[in-house]
Amino acid sequence: MANPIVVRSLDEIQFWSRIMKEHALFLSLGFTYEQQHLIAEAQQFINVFERIEEKLSRFSADTDIRQVQAFNNEVYQAAVAIWSYKRKVLGLTLRCEIRTNNFPLLVDHVSREAAYFANRLKELNEGKLAPQPDKIIQENLFFLKIMADHAKFIGHLLDPSERKLVDQANEFSHDFDQLVFQAVDLDTMRPQSETVPILDQFLDQNRVSVVSLRDFKKTARELIEACRIKSNIHPLLADHTFREAERFLEIIDLYEAHLIKAKQ
Structure with missing residues (x-):
């Protein structure tokens, strides 16, 4: 093995x-x-x-x-x-x-x-x-900040005339900033293993937001590769940020599996 x-x-x-x-x-x-x-x-x-x-x-x-x-x-x-x-x-x-x-x-x-x-x-x-409860929060905090940054970069690198896409990127930036603050609050509370439901909810909420951002990045990547939107975003950068969102989802899966195992 x-x-x-x-x-x-x-x-x-x-x-x-x-x-x-x-x-x-x-x-x-x-x-x-x-x-x-x-x-x-x-x-x-x-x-x-x-x-x-x-x-x-x-x-x-x-x-x-x-x-x-x-x-x-x-x-x-x-x-x-x-x-x-x-x-x-x-x-x-x-x-x-x-x-x-x-x-x-x-x-x-x-x-x-x-x-x-x-x-x-x-x-x-x-x-x-094997992940520990405090590590779950810290890992998510790291990736939430990465996702928030990505949204900001996308918003700034899109041509200003792409108003709808810029607005969407700014909304994602705000949403992930709020998730970062929420993760910081939870980190200071230091939930232990007996408070697994809190961590379950934490991961579920993050997953929903990351899936939405991942799908937005996927669409943006496809539009950039097809030269259908105006931006300074390199096609490889668009794919790069998409892959990092996918990675975050994989890590959420990893931690959710650990929590399920811990409850058995």
């Missing part, structure tokens, strides 16, 4: 390595011609994560856990390195030492995802797999 740590590790690396590679591409597209050094660094990270993806193809669910742990450590170092690069870019931007087409919130957003990825690899190498 496959080791669940191995299976989860390979799944995390498969998903997040592609995300990290795309982050490097999106940042590079936002730099100006004068910022060739930052573009070159971004390209280096594209190469790093492409090599990780190639190496990943040699692993399987039956791979020895020690080999996977060593690979986790290798990928962890790459995730930390790209996090450091993103934070450097954010610092340069906030100090007005560079001016780019990358929103500061977007740079912060992608750095949070790099930190999340690195932390997941660290936890897996520590043997931490």
Whole structure:
């Protein structure tokens, strides 16, 4: 039987390595011609994560856990390195030492995802797999903020003449901001395992909102790919945000399954 740590590790690396590679591409597209050094660094990270993806193809669910742990450590170092690069870019931007087409919130957003990825690899190498109630809230809080950010980016990157779509994106932004605040409130209450119904409701509510946003992203992606709406949104960015919404739904499924098991 496959080791669940191995299976989860390979799944995390498969998903997040592609995300990290795309982050490097999106940042590079936002730099100006004068910022060739930052573009070159971004390209280096594209190469790093492409090599990780190639190496990943040699692993399987039956791979020895020690080999996977060593690979986790290798990928962890790459995730930390790209996090450091993103934070450097954010610092340069906030100090007005560079001016780019990358929103500061977007740079912060992608750095949070790099930190999340690195932390997941660290936890897996520590043997931490089964979620705890407080972890459920924190994980959802992280992804709710990601979804709220996505809605804001979409709203700002759509052409202002796309009034209906801009309004929809702004509505999603507001809705997910409210879910973030609600998750923060619940986190401070620190519900324990005996309050599982509260967590059930929490996950159910998040699922409904994420499904709606996922469907909106899917429609937007299709319209962008068909050149049927006006925007500055790269087709790959549209697909990127769609995949992250899908990932959030998978994680909600994971936690719901854990809660069901805990009640048995």
